[in-house]
Every structure is written in structure tokens, then in C-alpha cells.
Amino acid sequence: MTSSAPTAERRIAGSRIALMSVFLSRLAQFATFPFIYSFVVGSGASPVLAGVVVALSAITSALVGLGGGVLADRRCEVAVIGLCNLALATLLLLLQISFAVHVLILFSALFGAIQGCLDPATQLSLAKQRTTYESRRSFGARYYVINLAAAIGPVLGALIFEHAQIWPVFAISALLVGVAGLSLPHRADTPPPGPARAAPLHDILAALRHYRGGILSVTLIMVAYAQMTTTFSHHIITSLGYGIEFYAGLMVFHAGLILFGQPLVLNLLARAQFVQTITLGLLALGLGLLLPALASGPHGRAVLVAAMFCFTVGEVLVLPSSNALFAELSPQDTKALALSLYNLSRLGLAAGPILGSVIVETLGFPALCALSALAAAGGTMGLVRMSRREETASG
Incomplete structure (x- = not known):
């Protein structure tokens, strides 16, 4: 003991x-x-x-x-x-x-x-x-x-x-x-020597094949997430004419919700099933991405505040949970590699503004809101499928 x-x-x-x-x-x-x-x-x-x-x-x-x-x-x-x-x-x-x-x-x-x-x-x-x-x-x-x-x-x-x-x-x-x-001391819980490990490139290629669905799912979420700080911000500031001060206020509201609300939300949901957490996060995130399409009306500012609230709640539920999912489902001896593959989804943050700009120019801003919500939904449901597949395989 x-x-x-x-x-x-x-x-x-x-x-x-x-x-x-x-x-x-x-x-x-x-x-x-x-x-x-x-x-x-x-x-x-x-x-x-x-x-x-x-x-x-x-x-x-x-x-x-x-x-x-x-x-x-x-x-x-x-x-x-x-x-x-x-x-x-x-x-x-x-x-x-x-x-x-x-x-x-x-x-x-x-x-x-x-x-x-x-x-x-x-x-x-x-x-x-x-x-x-x-x-x-x-x-x-x-x-x-x-x-x-x-x-x-x-x-x-x-x-x-x-x-x-x-x-x-x-x-x-x-x-x-x-x-x-x-x-700090090196691993005190290092297992005894086992069979020779495969070459690093073999590990990487095998992990890419195994987690390709999860990587694509998180990347889709990141593409949608990137819109809030790029194409959405430009639309709010210039097209709607609300100015940079209003958008800055939205981002302060966003940061405040995360800093003060996240510990409470995660304490309540950390014991919940992954599917329950991610589904609730999907509903909030999707609503937060759809509502800005309605912000051109007389109550546009209130709509955007509500959208930011929903978006932030969805972000708090989806992003940490998806990261933890990769950690929970990956084998112990290649866990860090699986988590590094999760980090490949950051490329979605780079691709998101480009795709969003093309969609706005060709289809318009409401179409971008709808497609962003669909991308987030597709990515989130892909994570649910990944979770259930791994549970079935281990069971």
C-alpha cells in the first residue's frame, strides 16, 4: 500500500x-x-x-x-x-x-x-x-x-x-x-520491459488510421468554431454596423462566462456520461452558430448576446470533453500520440476563415451560419459514434 x-x-x-x-x-x-x-x-x-x-x-x-x-x-x-x-x-x-x-x-x-x-x-x-x-x-x-x-x-x-x-x-x-x-522523478509506475516497440513512423501511421474519424470530427468543430472570431466578427462590426466596441464587449462577455461559469458547469457534468455532455453541448453550440443569422432585425444586439451565451456554453461542454475522450479511449502506451493527433484539429482553425470567407461571398452570411452549425453537428455526432464504437469494441 x-x-x-x-x-x-x-x-x-x-x-x-x-x-x-x-x-x-x-x-x-x-x-x-x-x-x-x-x-x-x-x-x-x-x-x-x-x-x-x-x-x-x-x-x-x-x-x-x-x-x-x-x-x-x-x-x-x-x-x-x-x-x-x-x-x-x-x-x-x-x-x-x-x-x-x-x-x-x-x-x-x-x-x-x-x-x-x-x-x-x-x-x-x-x-x-x-x-x-x-x-x-x-x-x-x-x-x-x-x-x-x-x-x-x-x-x-x-x-x-x-x-x-x-x-x-x-x-x-x-x-x-x-x-x-x-x-520530478521519472515514472515510478513504468511497466516491466515487454516486446520490442514498433518504429515511431509505424505508430504514427497506425494511430492515424485508427483515429481518422475522430480527427475529422474535431476538425469540423474547429472549422465552425473559427467563424466566431473571424467571419462572424467582420459581419458584426461592418455589415451590421455595430462597431468594434460592441464586438469587444461580446468577447469580454464570452471570456467572463468561461472564467466564472466553466468550473460550475464542469463540476456538474464531469460525472455525466460523455454522450449526454456532448449532446447538450451540440445543442448549445449549434444554436449559438445559427442565431447570428437573425441579428439584422430590430433586436439584433440582444440576439447576438444570446448567441454568444449559447456558443460559450457549447464550447465549454464540447471542447474539453472531446479532448478527454481521446485520452480515455486511447491505449496507455500510445496515449500521448493519440492526443497529438487530436491537436491536428487545430488545422481547422486555419482552414475555417478561408472556407467561411468563400461561403459568405458566394452564398451569403445566413448560409454560413447554417453550414457552420451543420459542421459542428457533424463533428459532434462523429465523436459520439467514436465513443460508442470504442465502448462496443472494449465490451
Whole structure:
């Protein structure tokens, strides 16, 4: 009985390190990338180049993440977290040297690569809980700290780009988390040596085949999710004429609902069945995506507030639950790889604005709302099917 205590202590410590690491990396992300596009364009470069600089991070994160998942599965994930934070500390010091465009290109690519390795390692650490309830609460906490970073990051970013000497605070914080991660003992619960493992490429290809339905489902949800901060925002500000101040107020409302309401919602639903949680989230998310089509009427502002409320509730229920689903259904020895495949769905955030713009220009904004709701519904029902298929296979 006493031999399990170190493992439990390590699990708790690893989860705390993972959450601190997620918060720091996302804080750095939200403090820099909203300003990088404007900074690159302001330096005289083309908007196309600025878009490439920003998108580079998502591309390298998705590609490197596959190798990062294999690395976390085959090595101690907490050590991977520590090394990634040491790398993050070094990278943040890079912006202390220069804000030149070529430096920002390098920063974006390397930041994505670090995050690609970091995310599956932190998710694996959070997935190592004794019960499904604890696992879902851990992924809910991860989602919460990401949104907390999203609320704080842009404010810090404005100060950082005006007073670059704030960057060492980020670097020192990342360094401390890195040292803490490296100081934790390696796996106390490592199983005895078994048969030789397949080559990493074999693991990746096998996982891609097995989880292709789940990856497509989450990507569809991300395509729909991306509309709220791109095509929908443009429509609200310009086409409806409500202005940037009203849209900014909607986003503050969105952030406030997540920061103050998410812990309550997740505590109530963490013990519920996945299908119940995801279905309720689908109804809320779909309604939040459909209602903006009705915002051109006399009560347009009230309709948009109601839409944002529904959208946020759906987001809180669907996104953490889908992440936890991949963690719950994946085998223990390839869990981080499965979670890195989940992170491939971020490519939907890049494709979403492009697809949304084409739909608005060809079919109109109401059609975009309907198709976004359909995409979210298709993705969500795909996750339900994935859950039931795995339950049938294991039963």
C-alpha cells in the first residue's frame, strides 16, 4: 500500500507542472501572436507574408506534435515538459534581441515546434488520473487556464511590445517550470520491459488510421468554431454596423462566462456520461452558430448576446470533453500520440476563415451560419459514434 504513495504524489505534482506549463506557454502565445501580424505589416512587409508568419506556428505545431506524442509515450512526459519550458525560456529571450521580421518568422516556427512537443506531454500528464471523473476535471482545468491566459495575454502583450524589458519575466517563469519538471522523478509506475516497440513512423501511421474519424470530427468543430472570431466578427462590426466596441464587449462577455461559469458547469457534468455532455453541448453550440443569422432585425444586439451565451456554453461542454475522450479511449502506451493527433484539429482553425470567407461571398452570411452549425453537428455526432464504437469494441 505504501509503495503507491510516491506514484500518487508524482501524479499530483506532474499535473500541477503540466497546468503551469500550459498557462505559461499560452500566455506567451496570446501576448505575442495578436500583435505579430500588425507588427509585420507595419514594418513594410506584405499582408500575405504577415499571414504566413502567424500561420507558421500552427503548421509546425501540428507536424512536430506527432513526433512529440511518440516522444512523450516513450520517455518520461514530465521530463519532456521540463525540456520544452527550458526551450521556451530561451526562445522568449530571442525577442529581447530583435523584433525584425526574420526573427519573428523564426520565433513563430520554433514556438509552434515547442508547443507541438509540449501539448501531448502535458495532456498525457493530466490523463494519468485514477478515475474518469478526475481525468475530465483535469482537462477542464487545462481548458480553464488556456482561457485565463487568453484574457490576460493581450493586455501583457501591449505592454511587452511597448516595454520589451518585461520579457525576462516570461523567460524566468518558464525556466522555473522547466527546472521543476526536470526535478520530478521519472515514472515510478513504468511497466516491466515487454516486446520490442514498433518504429515511431509505424505508430504514427497506425494511430492515424485508427483515429481518422475522430480527427475529422474535431476538425469540423474547429472549422465552425473559427467563424466566431473571424467571419462572424467582420459581419458584426461592418455589415451590421455595430462597431468594434460592441464586438469587444461580446468577447469580454464570452471570456467572463468561461472564467466564472466553466468550473460550475464542469463540476456538474464531469460525472455525466460523455454522450449526454456532448449532446447538450451540440445543442448549445449549434444554436449559438445559427442565431447570428437573425441579428439584422430590430433586436439584433440582444440576439447576438444570446448567441454568444449559447456558443460559450457549447464550447465549454464540447471542447474539453472531446479532448478527454481521446485520452480515455486511447491505449496507455500510445496515449500521448493519440492526443497529438487530436491537436491536428487545430488545422481547422486555419482552414475555417478561408472556407467561411468563400461561403459568405458566394452564398451569403445566413448560409454560413447554417453550414457552420451543420459542421459542428457533424463533428459532434462523429465523436459520439467514436465513443460508442470504442465502448462496443472494449465490451
